[in-house]
Amino acid sequence: MQPSPRQTSLIDAVRAALGDAAVTTDPGDIAPWLDDWRGRYHGRSPAILSPDSTAAVATVMRLAAEHGVPLVPQGGNTSMVGGATPPVDGSALIVSLRRMNRIRSIDPAAGLAVAEAGVILANLHAAAEAEGMRFPLTLGARGSATIGGLASTNAGGTQVLRFGTMRGLVAGVEAVLPNGEIHDGLAALKKDNRGYDLDHLLIGAEGTLGILTAVTLRLYPAIAQRAVAWVGLADPETALALLRRLERRTDTIESFEIVSGDSLAQVLKHIPGTRAPLATQHRWHVLIEAVATDPTAEAPAELLERLLAPALADGQAADATIAASEAQAEAFWRIRDSLSEAERASGPAMQHDISVPVATMPRFMIEAAAAAEARFPGSHATAFGHLGDGNVHFHVRAPAGADAARWYAEDAPIVTRFVHDLVVAAGGSISAEHGIGQMKRAELARLSSPARMAALRAIKAGLDPQGLMNPDKLLGLAENPAAP
Template sequence: MTPAQHTIVAAVASRFGAKAAITDAADIAPWTTDWRGRYAGAAPAILAPNSTAEVAAIVGMAAAAGVPLVPQGGNTSMVGGATPPADGSAMILSLRRMNRIRSLSPDDGLAVAEAGVILADLHAAAEGVGRRFPLTLGARGSATVGGLVSTNAGGTQVLRWGTMRGLVAGLEAVLPDGSIHDGTAALKKDNRGYDLNQLLIGAEGTLGIVTAATLRLAPAIAQRGVAWVGLASPHAALALLRRIEAQTQAVESFEIVPGDSLALVLRHIPATRDPLSGRHAWHVLIEAVSASVDGEAPAALLERLLAPALADGLIEDATIASSEGQGDAFWKIRDSLSEAERAAGPAAQHDISVPVAAMPDFMIDGAAAVEARFPGAHATAFGHLGDGNVHFHVRAPEGADAATWYAEDAGVVTAFVNDMVVAAGGSISAEHGIGQMKVAELARLGSPARLAALRAIKAAMDPAGLMNPGKLVPLVDRAARP
């Protein structure tokens, strides 16, 4: 620990209590590595403030002393976004103790949640007042509001509700100089200059520390319907989605699953079965919901929407879940895709997006191009077709040695995939962010205008570079910074 770090730790312990300054190496260790074990960092202390004022005080001290801080919630980043640098120069600023839901207003459809509130707890609190927070993802038992905001998280309900950006009605944050930005008032219209809330969403803690968010709540689900559809191509799937969108806003999820990925799930994941009897090159899982027990049931709606598509050959087969349990079974297939892919061998995974209309071609042509360029590799794409966002996985050739392939081939594959994404006008990070993992690729592929703007904004808001150093912004030359 440097003298400057020691001074801050001592001041925090003395002013805010022992819980606010963790220095025991065993307590720190679990939080210095990402959950996938790809990044190993080091931190001499975890500072764990219990209020916005305490965060502001800590950030102010760190700014004065020139000590970097790495904000951390549930530490569930897919891109090393919450892991401190390996040199121990930064301290972790944990928001986990700030886990209060300050207010819940079902009438207004708003909740004000502190940064450390765990997503699953927010779900439960919203349900407790007859509402719902309509964003979910696999890490919901650990991921926190601050991290979800700072990474502009997505998930499986983006089709209807948008990403986190669409669900944030207000923000509170501590800026790099220790000042507090109070933007929690949920103003539907506010044109007082650059929208700082929007700037902080997805900034991965590099422009300040999100301490609380005002979040939109949706009506609770009274009924849902889940369909599993077999069809010939992603093109047919998109055409089906367009037909459905023209007729209803009740569809919240539209997830595409390739036939070979389904086969992997059936092989590797216990207690799964094919929802349809025949074989299909592609499938989609569709979920429709209703906030009312009256009116057309979502299952009936899905049946009504799918019948003509079956009749005119747009789709090959379809089944509607006849119970909640069967709907859950369909979702289990979708949610097991990554695990089944992992069981099948080493793979390079890519969280990418292209314009929705371009996605079917990208899925087919992109996979073919990868397999032509890397003989024996197997490329597959699945996920959020309706968002133009798929998880594009490239499996190593059968029998490849995992360590060798990851060390020598995976990076080349990733660069090839990212080049295709850029050529298609897409994004190399759809929902996971840049973190540490994608900084170099962003530097390689970002447009000069975008990169210059990112650097200028970062330098303006955090001139000393103390906020989550090494993440998101590809700095030209770190040593040259003031």
């Protein structure tokens, strides 16, 4: 597409200031970055700007403000809610952070690493491991998701049970604000009472208040041993009881993932090379990982065997197996990491990333699925997620044979409103770990209190008065204070 006059002026100014490597205008090179990961959102943009330093990002932001051109920050483009896709009208330029891919430092003694926004999560894992440390946030997109994107969306992952979300793992933030000024908050201060916490404000803001350029991250000792178990059981209530039973006896459980029998069946059907961990079929399953950082401690496999034996004996667990090798452990995790991919391959569906209080999560998973299937005949609802933190991935598949385009256009929005109403009634959140993006912006406005929306609008207007940062995300175009 042809850039507008203002966009042309900005592109020329960035090229003059930062060189040709910082500007991409070839449509073929831009095309892969115009669609979201799920293929639901498709944008347009005449250029990608690719600064390679914090100073260069500041230059881009200052020039964008001068020319009044909106910007869409982008990392690995793995957003599940269309949060990194440019607007369809081509009004915004993409700012890629992928050239900012340096790990500036790793300090094992302090348990800290400073990583730039474009560092791929898997690369950080490898670098920390080489220093005898680890960064305990893992998710299926670790080979492409970037640190900046993870912090900007306050990502969760499978180890939230023990370590919390990205907000709990970030000890400091460096960012460029919409006017081009640099916020240097990388120092990992234990105490800092200078008013509002700008770091935490920028984490989870989805690029609507500025661009994260680097973060200081908390590291932990590398795992000396781990064990992964797969357990079959009757229902989510039993699963939560098993989790509480384990937590009373050990503090080494890092992951406790619940998977329905239907979700497992979809993986086995659509993901080549996967196989059922248990010989018998069960309505529900849990994946458990226990770790030890001290090589002299009780082996996690022995620990899980000791703790699961009574659960099997009294019928709380119907069947269980502990991975006999690292390859088998990875095979178990591959099933969990492939759940969304398998659901996507099953046909049109609405995937809802929601959270409810942990104590009510088991009942919600069962009752919400039944309610959705009753309300939408022919549909199929299923749930999986991080049982220990209340995060439910709640999917509603279209009836067999449904026309995907028509279903997404007509039925899917009604399905989502219905599910979100159930979530709010349960005291939950319509976004647990994927953010709001553009997928949930209308629902955020519909279901949030006036106080919350007023505060969000005021923060946006205060930091981004021109409304240039990641337009049509989070608050939405209508909520931007001054969309150009």
